Amino acid sequence: MRYVARKLGFYLVAAWAALTLNFLLPQLIPGNPIEVLLAKMSQSGSVPPGEAQVLTKLLGLGTGNIFQKYWQYLDGLAHLQLGLSISDFPTPVSTEIGQSIYWTLALVGTATIISFALGIMLGTLAGWKRGSRLDAIIPSTTLLTAMPYFWLALLMLFFFASNVWHVFPQGQGYNTNSEITEGWNLPFILSAMQHALLPALTIVLSSVGGWLLGMRNMMVSTLSDDYVVAAEAKGLRQRRIMIGYAARNAVLPSVSGFAISLGFVVSGAIAMEYVFSYPGLGFKLVQAVSNNDYPLMQGIFLVITFAVLGANMVVDLLHGFIDPRTRLSR
Amino acid sequence: MTATNVVAAVAAESGGSVTGRLTGLRAAFRSPRLVAGACIVGFFLLLGILGPFFVADPNQLSHVQLAPPSLSHWLGTTQIGQDVFAQLVVSARASLLIGIGAGLLATFISVIIGISGGYAGGFIDEALSLLSNVVLVIPTLPLVIVILAYVKASGLIPLIVIIAFTSWAAAARVLRAQTLSVRNREYVLAARASGERSWRIVFVEILPNELPIIVSNFIFGMIFAILTQAVLAFIGLGDPTLLTWGNMLNIAYNDQALSVGAWWWFIPPGACIALFGMGLALINFSLDELLNPRLRVYRPAKADRSQPLVSQS
Numbered sequence: 001m002r003y004v005a006r007k008l009g010f011y012l013v014a015a016w017a018a019l020t021l022n023f024l025l026p027q028l029i030p031g032n033p034i035e036v037l038l039a040k041m042s043q044s045g046s047v048p049p050g051e052a053q054v055l056t057k058l059l060g061l062g063t064g065n066i067f068q069k070y071w072q073y074l075d076g077l078a079h080l081q082l083g084l085s086i087s088d089f090p091t092p093v094s095t096e097i098g099q100s101i102y103w104t105l106a107l108v109g110t111a112t113i114i115s116f117a118l119g120i121m122l123g124t125l126a127g128w129k130r131g132s133r134l135d136a137i138i139p140s141t142t143l144l145t146a147m148p149y150f151w152l153a154l155l156m157l158f159f160f161a162s163n164v165w166h167v168f169p170q171g172q173g174y175n176t177n178s179e180i181t182e183g184w185n186l187p188f189i190l191s192a193m194q195h196a197l198l199p200a201l202t203i204v205l206s207s208v209g210g211w212l213l214g215m216r217n218m219m220v221s222t223l224s225d226d227y228v229v230a231a232e233a234k235g236l237r238q239r240r241i242m243i244g245y246a247a248r249n250a251v252l253p254s255v256s257g258f259a260i261s262l263g264f265v266v267s268g269a270i271a272m273e274y275v276f277s278y279p280g281l282g283f284k285l286v287q288a289v290s291n292n293d294y295p296l297m298q299g300i301f302l303v304i305t306f307a308v309l310g311a312n313m314v315v316d317l318l319h320g321f322i323d324p325r326t327r328l329s330r
Numbered sequence: 331m332t333a334t335n336v337v338a339a340v341a342a343e344s345g346g347s348v349t350g351r352l353t354g355l356r357a358a359f360r361s362p363r364l365v366a367g368a369c370i371v372g373f374f375l376l377l378g379i380l381g382p383f384f385v386a387d388p389n390q391l392s393h394v395q396l397a398p399p400s401l402s403h404w405l406g407t408t409q410i411g412q413d414v415f416a417q418l419v420v421s422a423r424a425s426l427l428i429g430i431g432a433g434l435l436a437t438f439i440s441v442i443i444g445i446s447g448g449y450a451g452g453f454i455d456e457a458l459s460l461l462s463n464v465v466l467v468i469p470t471l472p473l474v475i476v477i478l479a480y481v482k483a484s485g486l487i488p489l490i491v492i493i494a495f496t497s498w499a500a501a502a503r504v505l506r507a508q509t510l511s512v513r514n515r516e517y518v519l520a521a522r523a524s525g526e527r528s529w530r531i532v533f534v535e536i537l538p539n540e541l542p543i544i545v546s547n548f549i550f551g552m553i554f555a556i557l558t559q560a561v562l563a564f565i566g567l568g569d570p571t572l573l574t575w576g577n578m579l580n581i582a583y584n585d586q587a588l589s590v591g592a593w594w595w596f597i598p599p600g601a602c603i604a605l606f607g608m609g610l611a612l613i614n615f616s617l618d619e620l621l622n623p624r625l626r627v628y629r630p631a632k633a634d635r636s637q638p639l640v641s642q643s
Contacts, residue, residue, distance in 0.1 A: 014464045021473070028480045068437030071596065142615060146553060146607025148560050151579065158588050217618070269469030271561045286565045289479045301476045308469045
């Protein structure tokens with residue numbers, strides 16, 4: 001119980017840090033951004049009353065000293081006043097995020113789970129058969145890990161979706177030219193899956209190496225432990241020793257390392273989505289940045305950060321559950 | 331990558347005696363991985379230092395537009411007739427500078443925070459490790475993107491500082507864990523009992539013993555910085571006047587290099603990043619084996635796990 005409370009406390013602090021960073025950063029903008037933003041908005045439509053106030057609160061540029069500004073900022077966020085998007089005026093930022101978050105969750109979530117499972121399985125085998133042919137390919141995975149995600153995405157696009165071999169659609173979330181409507185209908189889901197294949201492959205290819213290497217190394221370490229030798233001496237079946245004895249313990253650091261890697265995958269996904277024009281959060285973030293769309297930028301930053309924090313929290317609590325030692329030692 | 335780093339360090343056993351480490355070093359230098367990694371990294375370092383003196387002006391326009399590789403243009407030309415090879419060579423310098431600079435700064439921060447936290451213990455340790463864990467868990471790239479979008483910084487130094495200040499945490503955590511275990515070894519206790527000052531204990535007794543980890547962290551920091559810079563430049567957040575590999579990719583992508591099939595324009599810069607990163611990763615790979623004796627493949631029969639100890643019928 002104490003473990004759970006401690007973890008929850010930590011994530012509370014992390015969330016507070018993210019909120020505060022998000023408050024402090026806009027203070028760095030030179031000049032008066034509110035006026036610039038309002039001017040831009042009025043170019044593309046009439047600005048609703050109260051928008052100036054929401055923006056001021058959101059960017060932490062209100063009146064009074066820094067604590068009063070901070071309070072106004074938190075107050076605005078607590079009421080979910082995220083302002084209106086400028087690049088897509090006058091859509092509220094919350095709607096923008098709501099539209100794109102499902103795409104990212106479905107794509108990045110699925111690809112990460114596939115990559116994790118694949119990496120753990122291959123890593124177990126490579127560690128088990130150390131020195132074999134499978135183990136010999138391990139160094140080559142470092143090439144995949146060192147490759148920029150977005151460049152791999154460019155290669156994929158070039159080789160499989162355009163000039164060389166046109167088998168996959170070029171970017172976007174689904175076939176927007178046809179008469180497919182978004183929703184739970186078969187044509188849409190098929191089209192979306194077809195469009196997600198290349199981006200997912202990119203994520204899996206470039207993140208599987210890290211899992212594989214970590215698992216392989218832990219596996220090799222675990223295999224020289226006495227209890228594994230004892231299990232072998234008892235004459236247990238090889239499969240049982242590999243999975244039930246060695247892999248079961250070797251996987252623990254990978255689970256706790258999940259936290260850090262998730263941040264990497266999410267980061268990589270941003271540029272990847274940009275290359276594929278995939279309608280997810282990463283693509284929106286890049287668009288927001290190039291349009292100086294501060295409200296949308298802030299909203300997306302908060303959502304991505306909180307999503308990563310949430311996922312980490314779940315994995316951490318799970319880790320405490322599967323490895324009793326973490327609960328005791330804290 | 332950092333995950334592997336942490337995992338490896340969590341798994342890392344104690345360093346062993348001095349003689350043990352020396353044989354480890356010799357073994358590492360015999361490893362083909364280390365040699366290959368060092369060759370790749372050395373090649374790119376030379377390219378970055380000397381290369382720009384030998385190639386033509388990378389911004390020189392010409393009428394030979396979008397030409398495929400030929401003898402006069404080894405890697406073809408861009409949309410506006412610039413020589414891709416010259417751009418590639420000149421870009422190497424800035425890319426490497428960012429990698430080395432941000433890597434060094436991040437390592438420096440991680441050493442200060444990791445070792446002082448681990449050595450001091452108590453409240454300081456609690457506070458510093460809370461700080462590193464929070465920085466670690468907040469996804470770096472979105473944060474850097476947002477910072478750059480607000481600051482609108484240009485030039486090398488601000489970029490190096492921003493990347494370094496968001497990427498030191500994993501390394502600090504590894505160092506803290508190692509310091510915690512080194513702190514209570516006999517030789518440190520002996521030094522403390524004989525009344526050595528704490529700064530001396532930290533710099534003379536503890537720091538040298540963590541040097542391999544620090545070097546490994548530096549290498550990871552370098553890979554990370556180069557990749558981050560490449561992504562930032564690619565999505566248009568770089569300094570457009572600064573010629574880097576990421577910047578080349580940005581221009582190539584936006585000028586439709588993909589749809590006109592100008593593979594010589596966008597493949598080489600990414601390949602350079604991947605190759606250089608791989609060289610660094612190979613060095614780290616061998617360093618890992620050096621740090622963690624259990625990962626080394628021993629020649630004696632014990633190492634062969636594929637043969638069961640007790641054969642089954």
